[in-house]
Amino acid sequence: MIQHNFKTLCKSALALATLLTFLTLPSAHSEEALGSTNTSQSLPAEESTPTSVLLKDRLEALKKSSASLSTRYDQVEHLWREVVDDNLKSHGLGENIFKMAETERQLRYRLLLQVGGLRAQLFQECLKSNCKPLLQISDELVADLIREVQILPYRAYALISTKIKDARDQINSGLKGWVELTRQLFGILTLIALPFIFFFFAQSLSRRLENFRSQILHRSQWSYSQRTSISLLILRLNPYLKWGLMYAFIEVAESIMDRSEIAELIFFVGLLKIYFLYRISLILLNSILTYLFQREGLESYSLKKEKINSSARRISLILFGEILSLYVVSEVLRKALMYTLISSGILYFNILFFLFEARRWKEEIWSLSDGALPESIMNFSHRYENGIFSLLLTPLLGILSSAVIVFEISLTWLSQFDFFKRIHSEIFKKRLEDVSKKSEKEFTKEIPEEYKSYFSLDDTFPTEALVKRKQEDAKKIVEHIYGWRDERIEEDGYVVTGAKGIGKSTTLREAFEQLDVEKKFLIRVPPKITSTKDFFSFLSKQLNAPLTSIEDLVQLHDTMESHHVLFFDNAQNFFLGTPEGFEAYKTLLECVNLPTTKLFWLFSFDRRSWDHLQGIFGKDHIFGKTLEIKSWNDVEIQNLIIQRHNLTGFELRFDRLISAFQSSQDQGGQVETQFFRLLWGQSRGNPRIALALWLSALTDLGRKRIFVGVPEFNRVKGLSDASDDSLFVYAAIVRHENISILELHNVTHLSEAIVKRALRYGEDYGILQVKDRRVQVRPLAQHSLNNYLLGKNFIYE
Incomplete structure (x- = not known):
């Protein structure tokens, strides 16, 4: 499906590019268009004013001059001043440009570009060879800067003015001019619309890739490693996709325009390229900062994320402004005086900005460095952490830490090759040996039952230790029941489903405790109740009423004066997959579907059991709402374990071996954070599995101390x-x-x-x-x- 859509998008993009090529093919009048900005292009031979001819001849002579570099630069500099002054004073910009002949406008425009290009070339050569002091402050330097500032908007103004003049001439030339004007306008409008159309296709492809990523996570015919690798690849590249495609599209459009009569508009296309690079850099910076500075803790995720976004935007906008200003100056004035001064100013500004930004991230940089750099370096550095030297030391540590992390990532990538794999294996082995020598070898005692009891895998744990989840599923259930009680909601059935151990029983217990009704029953269904007789016998005990049939339940309902809410936990115990094993479940369905007003039925089903029942009885065989409990996030898993541990009174010690166990991408954070992040990833957000992994990592040190080692990662061989x-x-x-x-x-x-x-x-x-x-x-x-x-x-x- 995704391959078919991708081919369709590619064909559409090719068709759009073909249309653009057709629209921008040179017309019969294209030779009158403004020429290329290439300094090697010869000037037209059309008749011109004496001043223009003189300036043109002097330029041609200077190109062939064999004088010294310093002399040639002085001569070109003097000629450039005359050309600029001639454009600004003798003829001006305003309405005068509309009064010039077509060839005169072309000549002046191209002459300005060519003289400026030659001046910039000699300026850079002279600057490198130090032939003369070019940047020494003087009246001439200030005057030249003023000229560059005055002439800066000339290119855009000349292009727009020329197009307006051409449009006036075509309007006055009759039907043929109108047809030509319409064709050009349509081409320009299409040129403007095409990026938006292509952006729509790029966004569509990005969304489809994201959907494809979600699908392959559940396509279990692929191995776990394949699904994970492909999913991570899409996850990492997809944010760049649409902006990267737009940049590629603009590159293609630029090459097509370069051979057309609207080649002078390439200047504006370059502005679009810079914008797309800005968007790519924003995403890239966000990813880099997230990778570096969200390694120390999970609990402050939202606060750190906002700080990261703010820094990424600030840095990207500054880079965007700098590149944009350099591009405009280099295109109009070439790399001469103003370009050199702006480049130097940007360099010094960036150094100061880097120091300022590093100070904002001081705490995170030092924390990152503590994990990435050798202990001896950090012990020395901490002596000056709070002094004046920290202004320079902090960015230096940030650079060194980043270099170490990049080296480790590169080493991991190179490890896929046999030669580097052997080297990395020896390094990893040495790291494990060094840490294992210091590891507590005597820690082999089983953890006490007193501690284990706080990490029970059932739902009998005290309410005060329960983690308050953001989803607030219990609150949703209670609000639905209140809506039914107040006759605002008709459905009197509610199904809670989810993976085994995801928290269904806990959710039911929370909802039961929050619910304020006169009659409520929390019923744990024992295994297995499969016959109608056993079902009514069980229900009779729970409601303390003699029930043997549906009719008895109806009679009981008619005598009820208040609302009754029944919570059935582990409702999958009402069936067995045999021909006779669904009797109790069918009877349950009959009870739920009765037209009652005083009974509300709520069930929790294991996800796989519920899928099986839906396959047999249909997706909507219970009249009511279905709620699926979602996986827990990393913060919730960490809080679950920490809250329970805090109730035990035991002390934790984390094995340094955990740091060696982690991949190089996870190096640099605190051992505790690495461990809980690892636990969350391996459990896939399932608290039951996370608790089992936690217990598998523990050994008893005695004196109410618990040692946390490497968990048991069961790969389920066989x-x-x-x-x-x-x-x-x-x-x-x-x-x-x-x-x-x-x-x-x-x-x-x-x-x-x-x-x-x-x-x-x-x-x-x-x-x-x-x-x-x-x-x-x-x-x-x-x-x-x-x-x-x-x-x-x-x-x-």
């Missing part, structure tokens, strides 16, 4: 060698979230021996675990197993 029967068993476990061995036998219709062999294989390779005689997927294997089964079409989304 899936590729598992038989189809084993994968069929694993798919049944995933669809039911939890299941017994007997239930597995009934669901899969496989022999007991095959089922047990599959379970033993899963336990041996860290895929499955047995808890309370029920088989579940291990938290650390959850993502890998789901993706593999999706890729093999054993389960569906």
